[in-house]
Amino acid sequence: MSDQGASLISSSSAPPPPPGPPPKVTNRGRAAGPVANSNADSSDLLDFEPFAAPGPRGFPPLTEYLDIWEVDMMRKPTEANKQQHHTDAFNSDYLIVRRGQEFQVKIVFNRPYKPAEDKFALEFVIGSSPLYSKGTYVPVFPTEDRQSSWEGCVKTTSDNTLTMGVTPTADCIVGQYQMFIAVMTPYGIRRTRRADSRDLYILFNPWAAADAVFLDDDKERQECVMNELGVIYHGAYDDIAERSWNYGQFNYGVLDACLYIMDKSEMPITNRGDPIKVTRKASAMLNSLDDNGVLVGNWTGDYTYGVAPTSWTGSTEILLTYSSSKTPVCYAQCWVYAAVFNTFLRCLGIPSRVVTNYFSAHDNDGNLKTDIILHDNGRIDRGRTKDSIWNYHCWTECYMSRPDLPAGFGGWQVVDATPQETSDGMYRCGPASVQAIKHGQTCFPFDAAFVFAEINSDVVFYSRKKDGTMDPVKVNQTHIGRMVLTKSQGDVTRRDITSQYKFPEGTKEERTVMEKAEGYGCKRETSNPPEADVDLVLPALGVSVGDDFELTLEFVNRSDQPRTVDAYISGSVVYYTGVTSSEFLFRDPTVKIGPKSSVKETVAVKSKSYMKKLVEQANLHFIATGKVKETGQIVTAMRVVTLHNPTLTVTVSGHNKANEEMVVTVEFTNPFSFGLEGVYIRMEGPGVMLPKFKYYSVIPGGSSLIWTEYFTPQRAGDTRVIVTLDCPTLRQVHGQASLAIKP
Numbered sequence: 139m140s141d142q143g144a145s146l147i148s149s150s151s152a153p154p155p156p157p158g159p160p161p162k163v164t165n166r167g168r169a170a171g172p173v174a175n176s177n178a179d180s181s182d183l184l185d186f187e188p189f190a191a192p193g194p195r196g197f198p199p200l201t202e203y204l205d206i207w208e209v210d211m212m213r214k215p216t217e218a219n220k221q222q223h224h225t226d227a228f229n230s231d232y233l234i235v236r237r238g239q240e241f242q243v244k245i246v247f248n249r250p251y252k253p254a255e256d257k258f259a260l261e262f263v264i265g266s267s268p269l270y271s272k273g274t275y276v277p278v279f280p281t282e283d284r285q286s287s288w289e290g291c292v293k294t295t296s297d298n299t300l301t302m303g304v305t306p307t308a309d310c311i312v313g314q315y316q317m318f319i320a321v322m323t324p325y326g327i328r329r330t331r332r333a334d335s336r337d338l339y340i341l342f343n344p345w346a347a348a349d350a351v352f353l354d355d356d357k358e359r360q361e362c363v364m365n366e367l368g369v370i371y372h373g374a375y376d377d378i379a380e381r382s383w384n385y386g387q388f389n390y391g392v393l394d395a396c397l398y399i400m401d402k403s404e405m406p407i408t409n410r411g412d413p414i415k416v417t418r419k420a421s422a423m424l425n426s427l428d429d430n431g432v433l434v435g436n437w438t439g440d441y442t443y444g445v446a447p448t449s450w451t452g453s454t455e456i457l458l459t460y461s462s463s464k465t466p467v468c469y470a471q472c473w474v475y476a477a478v479f480n481t482f483l484r485c486l487g488i489p490s491r492v493v494t495n496y497f498s499a500h501d502n503d504g505n506l507k508t509d510i511i512l513h514d515n516g517r518i519d520r521g522r523t524k525d526s527i528w529n530y531h532c533w534t535e536c537y538m539s540r541p542d543l544p545a546g547f548g549g550w551q552v553v554d555a556t557p558q559e560t561s562d563g564m565y566r567c568g569p570a571s572v573q574a575i576k577h578g579q580t581c582f583p584f585d586a587a588f589v590f591a592e593i594n595s596d597v598v599f600y601s602r603k604k605d606g607t608m609d610p611v612k613v614n615q616t617h618i619g620r621m622v623l624t625k626s627q628g629d630v631t632r633r634d635i636t637s638q639y640k641f642p643e644g645t646k647e648e649r650t651v652m653e654k655a656e657g658y659g660c661k662r663e664t665s666n667p668p669e670a671d672v673d674l675v676l677p678a679l680g681v682s683v684g685d686d687f688e689l690t691l692e693f694v695n696r697s698d699q700p701r702t703v704d705a706y707i708s709g710s711v712v713y714y715t716g717v718t719s720s721e722f723l724f725r726d727p728t729v730k731i732g733p734k735s736s737v738k739e740t741v742a743v744k745s746k747s748y749m750k751k752l753v754e755q756a757n758l759h760f761i762a763t764g765k766v767k768e769t770g771q772i773v774t775a776m777r778v779v780t781l782h783n784p785t786l787t788v789t790v791s792g793h794n795k796a797n798e799e800m801v802v803t804v805e806f807t808n809p810f811s812f813g814l815e816g817v818y819i820r821m822e823g824p825g826v827m828l829p830k831f832k833y834y835s836v837i838p839g840g841s842s843l844i845w846t847e848y849f850t851p852q853r854a855g856d857t858r859v860i861v862t863l864d865c866p867t868l869r870q871v872h873g874q875a876s877l878a879i880k881p
Contacts, residue, residue, distance in 0.1 A: 174265035174274060174407040177313040177397045180332070181268050183261065188326035203323045204256045206330050207298070208246035211317075211338060218242065224345065224364065227853070229390040233338040236487055237411075238308030238346030240289075245319065247298045253281065257322040260290065260304060261329070262315045265407040272408050273311055277320070278304050306340055308348035311411045312486060313397055314339050339393060342413060342487030350413050350539045353489045361627045362489035362537065366824035367858055368480065369625045370473050371632060372714070372755070372870075374529050374778045375496040376678045378623070380632070382860045382874050383477045383492075384452030384824045387485035392454060395461035396485045399423050399432060402464075413488055413538040414569060417553050418584060422566035424479050424555030426466035429564070432456065432478060435557055436469035437713060439753050439866075444468025448754055449864035451820045451872075453481035455829040471714075475555040476532040483553075489537035493624045493635065497617055498531035499595035500558060500715070506595045506655070506662035508618065512611070514603050516765035516772055517706040517726075522602065526716035527618065529757060529778050531556070531592065533567075535624075540571055543582050547571040550638070552589050561585050572638055578654035587660055593619030593639050594652070598663045599763075599774055610665045611772040616643045670771035671697040672731065674705075674762055683756055683781045683868075684749060684810060689741045691762055691775070695731040703729045703773060705764035707741055711751045712759040712778075722748045729764070754869035756781035784809050786819075786873030788861050795880050796854050802827075802875065804861050807842040814865050819845060823859040826851040826879065854881040 212219045213233035215226040219241045225234040235241040243260065259277040268275035270286075278290035280302055289305040317336040320329045330336075344353040344363055353359050366385050373379030386392060400410060403423045409415045423431040433456065434444065441447075447470050450456065456478055459467050470478075476492045483490035499508050511522040533554035540548040551569035561567060561584060570586040571579075580587035599612040619640060626633040641647040656662060673694040681687045689709070695701045709723030723743060731737045748758060758779040765772055784807070792800030804821065808814050817834040821827065827849040837843055851857075856878050863871040 172267060174267040174272075175404040176401045177265065177407065177410075178401055179266035180316055181263055181266050182332045183263065183268075183318050183320075183329055185331055186326055186328050189324075203328075204251070204258060204321045205248040205328075206245060206319050206321065207248055209317075209319065209330070209333075209336055210244035210246075211336060212242055212244055213338075223343075225341070227364070227388040228393065229388055229852075230339075230393065232314075234341065234393070235306075235338065236341050236343035236345065236349075237306045237310045237312070238343045238349045240303045240305040242293060242301055242303050243317075244299060244301050247300065250298055251292075251295055251300045253292070259320050260302065261318040261320055262288070262306075263318065264311055264313055264315045273411070274407055276306075276310075278302075308343065308346050309350065309411050310340060311407060312340055312342055312416070313400075313407070313410055314394075344487060344489050344537070350541075351488050351537060352539075353537050357627045359489060361625070362491050363484055363487065365628075367630075368477060368492060369630055369632070370477060370492055370532060371494040371623045372473060372530055372532075374757075374780045375620045377680065377780050378632070379780065381473075381870075381872050382451075382858055384454065384822050384860055385477065385481040385484060386452050386454035386822075386824060387481050389454045389828070391458050391461070392481065393485055395457040396482050398461045399482065402431070403429060413536070414540070414542065416486070417483065417488065417536055417538075417551070417569050418566060420479065420482055421553050421555050421568055422564045424475055424482070425470075425557040425565055427557045427565045430466055432460045432467060433470035433475060433555075434466045434468045435471065435475070437471060437715060437717075439713075441469050441866075445818075446754070446864045446869060447471040447474050448869040449818055449820055449862050450474055451822045451860045451862050452824075452829060453478045454822070457481065472528075472556045473532040476534045479534045479553065479555045483534065483536050491535050491624050492532055493535055493622055494530050494532050495593055495619060495639075496530050496621045496623075497619065498528040498592050499618045500526065500528055500531065500592065506591055506652075506660050508595050508597045510597065510599050510774075511608065512599055512601050512763055512772065514601060515706075516601075516704060516763045518708060518761060518763055519602060520718065520721075527597070528716050529714045529780070533589075535572065536569065538569070540569075543571060543574070547573045547579070547582065549573060552585075554589075559588060561588075576639055576641070576651070578651035578658070580655050580658045580660055587655075587658065590655055590660060593622070594655070595619075596663050599772060601772060609667075610663060611667050612670075612774055613663050613665070613667065617776075668771070670766060670769070670773050671695070672701050672703060672764075672766055672771070672773050674764065674773045674775040676760060676762060676775045676777035678777070679779050681758075681779055681781050683752070683783055684745050685781075686742070686744050689743055689760060691739045691741070692736055693729050693731050693739065693773075694736040695733060698733050699768065700733055701731045701769075702767040703731070703764040704767065705729055705739070705762060707739075707762045708760070709741075709743065709748075710759050710761075711748060711753055712757050713753055714755045714757055716759070718759070719753045720751045722751055723760075752781075756783065756870070783868065783871045786861050786863055786871060788821075788859060788873040788875040790859060790875045790877050794851075794877055796851050799848055799850050800826075802847050802849060802859050804845040804847075804873070805842065806837070806863055806871075808837045808839055811839045812867075813838045814867055817863060817865040819861065819863050821847065821859060821861040823849070824857045825853045825855060826857055826877070827859060851879045854879045 211233040220226040293301040343349045368383040511519040550572040553568035557565035595618040597614040600608040675692040707725040711719045787805040820831040822829040
């Protein structure tokens with residue numbers, strides 16, 4: 139066949155596309171109706187549904203039948219509904235209740251209710267396509283002879299007024315419902331019209347034994363559901379720092395913002411009663427990757443087009459900005475993701491807490507090794523060392539049963555919104571059972587292997603020879619996952635929960651867990667290089683920003699022979715993620731040590747060498763390595779030094795009474811000789827103050843500022859005013875003032 143013939147056939151078999159836009163792709167032909175995936179979409183039920191066609195003159199007047207004059211949702215914070223459902227702290231005009239527990243509605247009829255004659259029902263609707271079979275349309279009847287999935291009963295009647303009790307099932311959909319009242323007449327069903335005043339929110343219920351998030355510990359419930367004041371731990375393992383955070387789950391608009399997050403994810407309404415599905419979807423939605431979620435992550439140090447992660451004081455501003463702008467909020471790092479996720483969970487009624495893992499291995503993807511490559515002479519090869527160890531990493535835990543796992547793996551679950559690795563194609567992590575992680579059951583969903591690696595990886599030092607081969611020369615099995623902290627119940631002290639994640643290092647149980655994890659594919663270093671007979675010790679240091687200090691290394695010879703060590707001492711400015719910004723110090727001394735003795739090597743560190751290279755959170759990372767000439771063995775030591783920042787002075791004055799004006803004063807003195815430019819100060823407080831901020835173009839060196847602000851506490855209780863100061867030159871400066879507000 140000729141080329142011309144081939145081209146004719148080819149052109150005739152592929153007709154040109156038809157003009158006009160492509161057809162809209164819908165579910166038509168596949169399903170009877172669309173999948174409801176937005177709580178914001180409502181459905182207006184018909185005011186009148188006739189049983190048959192009207193006669194020539196239409197339907198007769200229906201005035202003689204039962205009619206609805208008034209509906210009282212009993213939604214005030216002082217009324218029993220919100221008090222009994224632990225929702226009176228919500229700043230909302232709507233009724234907010236928890237599933238699996240009775241609430242009451244008061245109805246005023248046009249005449250006394252007659253149970254034998256009158257038939258009516260409360261109808262609860264959620265989403266745009268209400269169906270009884272999907273749980274998105276639920277009728278509730280007042281008589282025992284006719285009940286649906288939700289229980290209904292008449293509590294009291296008085297003249298024309300009836301009080302009805304309604305008990306949603308303990309696994310019903312969580313979200314915003316519309317309520318209608320339908321009355322049956324001989325000619326059809328007459329229904330109240332749609333009214334915002336009859337809307338209500340139904341949340342998860344950790345007080346109800348039948349709910350999947352039931353938590354049978356009242357102190358833990360108060361801490362992990364009701365407490366708005368958080369303490370988040372950071373710094374270093376041996377130099378722990380903390381910062382306060384206002385979760386603000388009861389603030390005005392936060393609940394709607396949390397429901398909007400699920401709407402934005404296009405999560406089907408029918409899945410919103412399952413805490414496993416809700417938390418997994420939210421884990422993806424709290425970061426902006428994949429789905430234009432809540433927060434944009436940024437670890438560069440340049441926050442020109444947003445708010446620096448260290449500047450935030452709470453979750454309220456972030457969530458309200460996202461729900462109003464419909465675009466991701468800039469910027470976040472791990473503790474911001476964890477804190478905002480914690481607000482989301484507590485707001486919806488899922489018990490949750492923020493935890494911090496010190497020396498957290500990252501991006502291992504289930505590989506239990508963090509590799510550090512050394513040159514043949516013992517000096518670190520920074521060009522080939524790609525793995526990093528975060529000084530700390532924050533994630534969120536939530537409490538729920540896990541019917542999808544064997545018995546015993548419910549309880550606390552890890553969920554992490556910080557985008558690290560994809561899980562099922564999206565940047566998310568969890569829920570992963572803490573019990574499964576502790577016992578090495580990394581085969582269980584979701585992402586247990588990844589979290590297991592974060593707290594159980596080995597640090598492996600490799601010596602790279604000139605021919606490119608690498609031999610393991612030292613394995614440190616205790617460095618990663620050194621400590622896991624969270625806030626204590628009802629207090630502002632810290633709680634060590636490391637034992638909930640792992641057995642003590644070196645125990646029989648710990649070895650068994652590692653073997654089990656390896657059986658599920660978690661690879662670790664199996665070689666056991668001989669331990670050097672020289673120890674290298676780097677002491678802990680407490681240093682403030684701008685200080686000169688001395689770093690003292692101690693070489694300890696445990697052998698009966700003299701030893702000579704060719705040492706390499708490197709000091710680098712690093713991000714808290716362990717990623718190196720720049721090296722500011724290098725020394726290569728040769729150290730001679732006598733038998734059974736020790737030698738100290740002191741290195742002077744000048745502030746001028748590191749100050750201009752500092753990045754946020756002011757972390758210095760020192761790593762010392764060396765090769766013992768007599769044995770060829772490698773010695774190593776690492777130390778993170780977190781420089782302490784100046785603090786803010788925060789004072790409050792007033793009568794400390796609810797609804798009475800008070801004053802907060804913030805004072806700060808620039809301790810440096812140079813000016814601080816582009817300074818933002820933010821403040822807020824749970825139950826006392828919504829987020830506020832102030833901008834200062836420059837604070838000259840040595841000068842002070844004073845900011846005075848008036849506020850009115852909304853409710854009684856112990857709380858704090860939380861303040862941060864942030865500028866490109868100085869991050870992580872904060873202060874707070876505690877106060878007890880009386881009724």
